[in-house]
Amino acid sequence: MTALHESLAEHHIELAERYAAHNYHPLPVVVSAADGAWVTDVDGRRYLDCLAGYSALNFGHRHPKILAAAHSQLDRLTLTSRAFHHDQFGPFMQELAALAAPALASDEVMVLPMNTGAEAVETGLKLARKWGYEVKGVPDGEATIIVMSGNFHGRTTTIVSFSDDPDARDSYGPYTPGFKIVPYGDSAALAAAMDATTVAVLIEPIQGEAGVLVPPAEYLADVRRLCSEHGALFIADEIQSGLGRTGRTFACEHFGVKPDLMLLGKALGGGVVPVSAVVGSPDVLGVVKPGQHGSTFGGNPLACAVGLSVVRLLADGTYQARARELGALMHGRLQSLVGRGLHGVRGVGLWAGIDIDPALGTGREVCAALAERGVLAKDTHGSTIRLAPPLVIEPADLDWAIDQLVAVLAR
Numbered sequence: 001m002t003a004l005h006e007s008l009a010e011h012h013i014e015l016a017e018r019y020a021a022h023n024y025h026p027l028p029v030v031v032s033a034a035d036g037a038w039v040t041d042v043d044g045r046r047y048l049d050c051l052a053g054y055s056a057l058n059f060g061h062r063h064p065k066i067l068a069a070a071h072s073q074l075d076r077l078t079l080t081s082r083a084f085h086h087d088q089f090g091p092f093m094q095e096l097a098a099l100a101a102p103a104l105a106s107d108e109v110m111v112l113p114m115n116t117g118a119e120a121v122e123t124g125l126k127l128a129r130k131w132g133y134e135v136k137g138v139p140d141g142e143a144t145i146i147v148m149s150g151n152f153h154g155r156t157t158t159i160v161s162f163s164d165d166p167d168a169r170d171s172y173g174p175y176t177p178g179f180k181i182v183p184y185g186d187s188a189a190l191a192a193a194m195d196a197t198t199v200a201v202l203i204e205p206i207q208g209e210a211g212v213l214v215p216p217a218e219y220l221a222d223v224r225r226l227c228s229e230h231g232a233l234f235i236a237d238e239i240q241s242g243l244g245r246t247g248r249t250f251a252c253e254h255f256g257v258k259p260d261l262m263l264l265g266k267a268l269g270g271g272v273v274p275v276s277a278v279v280g281s282p283d284v285l286g287v288v289k290p291g292q293h294g295s296t297f298g299g300n301p302l303a304c305a306v307g308l309s310v311v312r313l314l315a316d317g318t319y320q321a322r323a324r325e326l327g328a329l330m331h332g333r334l335q336s337l338v339g340r341g342l343h344g345v346r347g348v349g350l351w352a353g354i355d356i357d358p359a360l361g362t363g364r365e366v367c368a369a370l371a372e373r374g375v376l377a378k379d380t381h382g383s384t385i386r387l388a389p390p391l392v393i394e395p396a397d398l399d400w401a402i403d404q405l406v407a408v409l410a411r
């Protein structure tokens, strides 16, 4: 077997290291083409993608229906700005609202489209504050938003202000005030932190970057109840957990809770363009009037055409069912490795955080060894690896990927 660093791949890696900022530390794989769950590198080697762009590729690479929507839109209209209407906008807003409505607390649902996940989070925070002052009646400048330990919501200055990860936060101050961090999964701590200034609780229903952490069974119901009691908004960040990954359209559905706002991103862009959105009640989304919030690219025609095709893929539940079935296969096999190279396995649907026995190497070393065997995965923290293959993966391929993990753990 040839080393990963030879020839063309080595050349591209050298260019990246010389000319690009080192804000990432990629594995030494240089992808040049992809289809479904498989990618091909510049030297022709094939890899099974078990990260799926951190869930941005839930429907795999170049899904034919998403590509067809993108191609036909590219041939007609790509950008208008929101200064004008366009013909992809209304249908996308309508069908995304219909997809999200059963999972939300209000019957009526509106959508505010943005581009990246971080922008959807920022939009949710701005809506919560404005709603807090104008509807709830919090004195000006006193609104607080409660967030969770171990959270990951993106990389803007405000969002890193309430991160407790030193890598994400340190040296980026002065920080945005108005946030309180409580331990994830601790209902009593949340209850103690809430008061009349609390306008929202921002939470990932399952924490992705933290290592696919699933909260205790009753926790999100407690969050819902406390938000209702205190007149605060329950904001669920479903950017990584939503859109089929967990076997339901939204992760909150597993816990029987309906948030006031959901933040969507990643898979909403179909692996083609960044598309994000805030969905929720008109009482909240209605607080922004013309000129008070926006984005040049948010809701652009290409994004709307792609987003609409994604919403339609999710409408009949096929992908959600696939995530449940393949997830059962994956979790069944992973569970049997606990005590045989794995210390623990967590997750729901086709989404797992696995803790590698530290004696076998770091998460990164195990991911490098997996890449040598043709499987792409990514460590999160220390010895934890996240497995999130595209929902289109074939069962035999998923089995094969786990065979490679077994082989790496047995080294």
Ligand SMILES: *Cc1c(COP(=O)(O)O)cnc(C)c1O
Binding pocket: 054, 116, 117, 118, 119, 121, 152, 153, 154, 155, 204, 208, 209, 237, 238, 239, 240, 241, 265, 266
């Ligand atoms: C990825 C992610 C974000 C940020 O999305 P970007 O598109 O990278 O800005 C926010 N919240 C969660 C839960 C995420 O996983």
